[in-house]
Amino acid sequence: MTDQGDLRVGVVGCGGFGLYALQQYVQVPGVRPVAMAGTAREASIAAAKRFGIPDVESVDSLLARDDVDLVYIATPPFLHFPQAMQALRAGKHVVCEKPLAMTVEQADAMIAEAKRGDLLLTANLMQRYNPVYDAVATLIADRVLGEPIHGFFENYASDENLGPEHWFWDRAKSGGIFVEHGVHFFDLLAGWLGAGEVVSAQRGIRPGSSPPIEEQVQCAVRYADDVLINFYHGFHQPGRMDRQELRLVFERGDVTLYGWIPTVVKIHAVADEAQTRALAGLFPGARIDCTASYAPKDRACAARHKMLDVYQTLELSWGEGVVKSHRYGELLRRMMADQLAWIRDRSHVRKVADSNGRDSLVLACEADRLAQASA
Numbered sequence: 001m002t003d004q005g006d007l008r009v010g011v012v013g014c015g016g017f018g019l020y021a022l023q024q025y026v027q028v029p030g031v032r033p034v035a036m037a038g039t040a041r042e043a044s045i046a047a048a049k050r051f052g053i054p055d056v057e058s059v060d061s062l063l064a065r066d067d068v069d070l071v072y073i074a075t076p077p078f079l080h081f082p083q084a085m086q087a088l089r090a091g092k093h094v095v096c097e098k099p100l101a102m103t104v105e106q107a108d109a110m111i112a113e114a115k116r117g118d119l120l121l122t123a124n125l126m127q128r129y130n131p132v133y134d135a136v137a138t139l140i141a142d143r144v145l146g147e148p149i150h151g152f153f154e155n156y157a158s159d160e161n162l163g164p165e166h167w168f169w170d171r172a173k174s175g176g177i178f179v180e181h182g183v184h185f186f187d188l189l190a191g192w193l194g195a196g197e198v199v200s201a202q203r204g205i206r207p208g209s210s211p212p213i214e215e216q217v218q219c220a221v222r223y224a225d226d227v228l229i230n231f232y233h234g235f236h237q238p239g240r241m242d243r244q245e246l247r248l249v250f251e252r253g254d255v256t257l258y259g260w261i262p263t264v265v266k267i268h269a270v271a272d273e274a275q276t277r278a279l280a281g282l283f284p285g286a287r288i289d290c291t292a293s294y295a296p297k298d299r300a301c302a303a304r305h306k307m308l309d310v311y312q313t314l315e316l317s318w319g320e321g322v323v324k325s326h327r328y329g330e331l332l333r334r335m336m337a338d339q340l341a342w343i344r345d346r347s348h349v350r351k352v353a354d355s356n357g358r359d360s361l362v363l364a365c366e367a368d369r370l371a372q373a374s375a
Contacts, residue, residue, distance in 0.1 A: 005344065102175045
């Protein structure tokens, strides 16, 4: 780092998403791009011009530079392990796009190398920096709606920009849908519910595809106290129909989040006065509509062999009007600021560290193994 404490960043791979992410990272005070290496040379040159970088160079050349402190790796997943290891051995900090690696063994080797050099290593799992994440985490921890029971995440994603030859469909390059994409949501739910265990998984092949295209996968994960969560990822929609929904069911109601970067929260629940107040505090400015209120003689009800005291049935809505792409940029900036704080002060506790990349990959690899076995 410079005498002024600037973190000088070299980028390996700067396609569409790499450019978008870098544009967010450089807005963090103290982060400065200085070098770029890329195989899609035309796109990389255009990105280099955006940041005033004179030229695009080879990965080896970039890693040999003394003025590169951190390497941001935004290449396809099969390149993450060799490129991150090369960067770590060159004494560079590493921020890697998800997944951290293709296998848990690779992730372990990367983490060990980073520890040997006292270097930063993290995967870009930005979901935990979302204010929605914090609000739901508190709701669960404080049992505002009682115990969590069940949940699902349904990801009906677009494949409009993923042509038949795209690396996404090549399992040797992507690791498959669970590994390439599912890690985001395994990490998100682990933050809320703790470690989980994959108990079943399946996959679906696109009819008539040759070679076979795995276009949809699903799995069930068991968390503590037999909380069962179902994960579905399908890449088969036109772009304008891309949509996601995550729902958590509790003893007193359910919480539904919309978008793969959740911005909108809707809650349907029965609550007493204290619980209503707690929800209003967790979701400031939310609209809370009373669907039904109950007279004293009607307040008592029961579920799961427990007696409940209910003041009203309510519908809460929060986050409408938030622009998803703006929130996404905010999360990327928060992620980089968090990592930079650790580089400057090793006592800083990061919200996302190397363990997040590894632990989410453990579930992804097990889900993929079970899905392949069931085919």
